[in-house]
Amino acid sequence: LLGITAAGLAGRRLEEISPALSLDEVLRSGKREAESVHRLGGKMVVVNRIPLATGAGLSGAVLTLQEAGAIHRADRSLRTRARTRVRTVRYTLDDLHGQSEPLAKARMLGLRYARVDSTVLIGGESGTGKEVMAQGIHQASARHHFPFIAVNCASLPETLLESELFGYEDGAFSGARRGGKPGLFEAAHNGTLFLDEIGDMPPALQIRLLRVLQERQVMPVGGSEPVPVNVRIMAATHRDLAAMVAAGAFRQDLFFRLNILRIDMPTLRERRDDIWLLAQNLYQRVRQNLGLAGEPPLPDALRDALLAYAWPGNIRELENVLERLAVFLAEMPDPPPDEQVRRIVADV
Incomplete structure (x- = not known):
């Protein structure tokens, strides 16, 4: 932090090196100073000064320093992990407001589908409430105590979507996190994985998804051992998947695997x-x-x-x-x- 060798520091008073390091005030007052920010050697550091008290009184003090950038990185890592692990469901089937016959039919299907674990394909135009339906089915199902994890298949490039879904092993690719990272299939274990905009999934990933649906296990990127998963799949799309299959733009075998239980969300029209x-x-x-x-x-x-x-x-x-x-x-x-x-x- 200081840019000085240990030999250059040994035996010197702290305040000689930098006034920000002085313990004089803590030793005089006995009051703890926590998480104060100072500039030290061109870097921002977080400083803690902690008095050491014994039965005989104040016997000394401890100074700790941490580079602010390291705290920022740790905080970002904690928030990222919290987002990954804590998946809250905001909606239930009751949040599908309305009494019209088309909506009542969709809500009834959602309640019926919540009683089983089969794959659900939700169709409908953009803005019709497809994810609300998916969350509602999850919340009404026996899996409601476990994670509901949603991923938009159209929002990520193919390579990133692959590692997000299936995870990766240590050293699987340049920039991979040390120790690897579990994918969203593993994170959703015992719960529900919602694949939004499934019609935009790249063909190579369609093959991998089909294998997961068939085998109920995932192979992390760079891995050699498959990982068993117990996940319910729900998928949604605004596209006509049957027409895409006919045009060769979507795998027919995957379409059949997804199109087991079907709900079409009605438009406002x-x-x-x-x-x-x-x-x-x-x-x-x-x-x-x-x-x-x-x-x-x-x-x-x-x-x-x-x-x-x-x-x-x-x-x-x-x-x-x-x-x-x-x-x-x-x-x-x-x-x-x-x-x-x-x-x-x-x-x-």
Whole structure:
């Protein structure tokens, strides 16, 4: 830390080397100083000064120093491991709000599928609530005490997705963590692994996934021994996998392995009877997330406009629009005049 050899330090007083190292104040007052930050030799260090007390009184003090960068790295490692191990399920099947027949059918299928361990394939347009359904099935199943782990197959490059899913052994590739790293299949042991956007999985990984589904064991990258796993697979896609199979863009054998239990999430266009109820629930949630006080109802003047729109982005788009509305309406009296609400709708 100091850039000085041990021979250059031995026998010298601490304050001669740097005032930041002095123990004089602790020895005088007997008070502990913890986690103070100082610049030392061009580096930021965290300093602890701890008095040593005995029955006869103060007998000395201990000085410890740690480079701030090392603490940052340790903190990042701890937070990363916490994210990997602690997988919280935010939603249940009751969070699929609505009373329309298409949604009631999907919710009923989810409850039925929760009673078994078969693979589930969830289809539907973007923003229809596919992950909410997957979490709801997991939460209603016998695996709810174990992890629910989600990975987006479209968000990672092939090489990274492979190591994330299957893990890797020590020295498997350049930059691999010493000691290796378990993959998400192992992390989800006894629980559920949710593969979102499965239609975007690269062909090479489709083969490996098929083998895991068949053998119920994973082979880490660079490994020689397979690792048994007990994982329920749920997958989701907005693509037409059957058409992709016909076009040669998705493996037919994997499609058959995934398409055992099937749920197709309805669009908002198919469940217009739910739009107003859903909008009212989402409006209160976005107000809470924005830190807006009170729970004023969604103005009735918005109803016709919300029901008339096609909602190509489904629930996600509806939530975004309601957040913009909440920001505008927060500056208006309660209840806001209908004419002003209509002008805001035109702007939004």
